[in-house]
Amino acid sequence: MIPDNYADLLDKKVFWHIATAGPDGQLQSSPVWGGFDGGHFVFSLTRGRQKFRNLEANPSIAISGTDPDNPYRYLEIRGTVVAVDDDSSNAFIDSMAKKYMEVDEYPFHQPGDERVVMRIEPTSTSQMG
Numbered sequence: 001m002i003p004d005n006y007a008d009l010l011d012k013k014v015f016w017h018i019a020t021a022g023p024d025g026q027l028q029s030s031p032v033w034g035g036f037d038g039g040h041f042v043f044s045l046t047r048g049r050q051k052f053r054n055l056e057a058n059p060s061i062a063i064s065g066t067d068p069d070n071p072y073r074y075l076e077i078r079g080t081v082v083a084v085d086d087d088s089s090n091a092f093i094d095s096m097a098k099k100y101m102e103v104d105e106y107p108f109h110q111p112g113d114e115r116v117v118m119r120i121e122p123t124s125t126s127q128m129g
Contacts, residue, residue: 001122002036006075010036013100014065016043020054028054033096034063040119041077044093047114055081061120073129083119092117 016034019027030051034043041063045052059081067073093115097106
């Protein structure tokens with residue numbers, strides 16, 4: 001589903017913007033760190049966030065990222081949440097901190113956060129550049 005000539009973006013330090021629909025139908029967009037597990041776009045959330053509640057109610061999502069080496073090159077992924085995996089060990093968010101910040105542990109933990117990994121099955125893409 002991800003075009004081969006854009007797959008490199010999934011390994012780069014791209015800040016991905018996820019768009020979800022809120023309870024009143026208004027769209028919410030938030031930047032996240034993300035990656036790809038070979039079949040799914042993956043990113044971390046906490047259960048207390050509005051975007052998590054949005055995706056619980058409506059699992060449709062749009063994700064876009066701009067190449068940090070070429071601002072005229074981007075990839076948009078549209079898809080559906082197909083799994084929500086527990087990350088209470090912080091293994092996934094720590095791996096993202098390593099990728100994006102080159103540190104071993106995510107430095108922004110908040111007391112009481114219940115971290116999860118969202119797995120998105122791509123249904124379509126668009127791209128440019």
